[in-house]
Amino acid sequence: MTRVASMALATAGALLLQGCAGWQSALDPKGPAASELAWLIWFFTGLSALVWVLVMIALVVPLMMRSRAQAEPLAIDAGADGRKLRVVMTAVGLTALILVGLTLLSFFANRTLAAIGSDASLTIRVTGHQWWWEVRYEDATPSRILTTANEIHIPAGEPVRLLLTSTDVIHSFWIPSLSGKLDLIPGHMNVLDLKADKPGVYRGQCAEFCGAQHANMGTFIIAEPRAKFDAWWNDQLQPAAAPTADEAKAGEELFLKRPCVMCHRIGGTPAGGTVAPDLTHLASRQTLAAGTLTMSRGNLAAWIADPQGIKPGSHMPVVELSGDELNAVVAYLEGLK
Amino acid sequence: MRAAVAMLLFPILVLAACQREERDTRPQSALGSGEQPTPVTTLEPGGQRASASDNKAASFEANAFHMSEGKRLFGWFNCSGCHANGGGGMGPALMDEKWIYGSSMESIHATIRDGRPNGMPRFGDKIPDDQIWELAAFVRSLGGNAPSSAAPQRNDDMMVHPSENRLPDAATLGKSP
Incomplete structure (x- = not known):
């Protein structure tokens, strides 16, 4: 019976994790920033689970053991007290070590994230509105500056720098398979660097409650090979097609x-x-x-x-x-x- | 027993507080199209004519949601280009209620919809009727004609000093940091 139950639990767990693959998931990284974050998530979760299991064992095992009858319960046993003190101090020391270790890991992951866009050749200004995204491609030539909305085309395999701001309330830009989330704040510019390893369409979502239609504020990053991206940019710069019919x-x-x-x-x-x-x-x-x-x-x-x-x-x-x-x-x- | 009743009542009361404010975002065709003519003056031969009133005026006036939407549209449609946030510039100031063409909801609606001589353009076919009513409600609030509990606040950048929580405290006031 317990075997059946544990099999069912394991299957349910596997199915739940399966739901995290593919479309819009931080556990299915498609770029260097997301990979770094996914690795951190798994490592933190794994280590915390291990510590939790050890603590539970340390708690349950003494409870199960039958205590030895002592002749004099109030007698002071200096040797036993010293042993207990050493065990507690070792545990405290290990806890401190693990916490410092995790802090360092998170610090170095942040350094990696910050370095992704240091040589970005493309700057895109993303402005949050209730409830859509304004996307502006910056260029040194004013006639090549392009404004579009909601869908962000980027060249695959190249780092891209996004400048995030908002005109009304605080929004948050989150493409789970490419990067962590970052807020869009009125009157303030945030910088988010990301890179898509392979061409593809990556869905994103506003991740900061911003009003009635927060749930319907999606965005897409469309990563394409460089040549296709350049062609897209040139097409978008053209004025609208004059109607014929x-x-x-x-x-x-x-x-x-x-x-x-x-x-x-x-x-x-x-x-x-x-x-x-x-x-x-x-x-x-x-x-x-x-x-x-x-x-x-x-x-x-x-x-x-x-x-x-x-x-x-x-x-x-x-x-x-x-x-x-x-x-x-x-x-x-x-x-x- | 009494405790159990109280414990049952409490969540019911709490849930009752979850009711959301109703907002009319679709045009209310039942209230009419707002197309009725509005007189420019109350002067009439043979005594005063009763001024026309519109069903929509009452439902938009002093409504917090509609006034805040009106404020947004006031900025979006560049009303400030002439009226400068209500202070007046090329166009007249909107800060009091002594207005050339009347300060009622109906008059302001007609002014925006049909335009006025000497510069006010007509927006009748460029702004949907409900949005004109929202603008009218906001413009009325500029002159202090709306309850302050409902009127939209002035923008941060137009305040005479920073908000209280951003001001230096009494101990450091007047000293350089």
Whole structure:
């Protein structure tokens, strides 16, 4: 019976850990910073578990032992007292040694983390908003500065420096498979360096409660080979594709005439709002509304028709559009590749 | 027995405190579209005309959530470009309630929606109606026309001195650190 129970426990444990692999997990590192942290997690957990087991043994074994009958319970036995004192002092010494050792390990891990971005060639400014991420690629040439939202493309195998700040409340940037979390604080700049070893898509999440839609504030790091990344950057710098179909043309006109234009920017048109996500290449992204919906014509229409139903409290208001108008705007936005 | 009843009552009372504030973030079409005309003046031949009132005015006025949203929009839509945080610049100051076109919710809503002569643009088709009402509620609070328990606070950078917890204490006041 106990064997069956322990087998079941072990299986349950293994299954639980299995859940930590892959998508968005600190225990499934895909970069040097995350590997360093994962190693620390395992080492701390293992050592603490070992110490706990030893303490439990030291506690349970004497309880199980039958105490010897003593002739004179009150007699002072200097030898036994000395032995006990030595045991306690050794245990205290070991505890101090282990704590200092763990502190040193954590200190050296921090040094490794800090060294990752020392030769970073790419600087990206990430600004937290309620509830989306503004992403700005810095460049010495002003015309090559690029602003996008929610999805962060980076070259794989190269260190990248992220400058984190916020405009409203404190958010926290966390890509578990690439790095630890770091806060985005209004009026303050935090620096986070990370590197993705291999190309891939890594999901991240706001990790500091920031209001009603905190749970729907996701982000993606998309690591690509350098050539593909450069091509992506050049594509994104282009102004938005001018609509050709009649419906899309009507959609552009509506976009510029109606409230959309007050907050959003679309490169190459008079729309220049900077308080909401840049839509110049909206359709080239994989998700809508900071990872809330996948990008599709239906989801776009749903999001515009009822943002307050999908993300209640978000700062995208309901704009009253007729069915035909909604279709036209969606046709236009869908063409912004 | 009494203790058991008290212990049962306590968690029920605690849970009752978990009720969340209701926020209307979708347009309330039941309250009308806000499209009714608003008179520019109360002067009328043959006596005063009763001023028009709007159902929405009451539900947005003095509502803390709507006023704070209005404050955010005031910054986002660059109202400060002319009205300078309410102090006035190219546009008139918004700090009192003696206003050219009236200081009621309805008048402010009409001012933002339809614009006014000498510079105020019309935002009617650029801002959804509910957001105009939010702006109107905030603008009214600028002149002290909203209860201070609901009105949004002034930004930190506009305070005349740092907040109390950031001020030097009495012992070090006036001495250099």
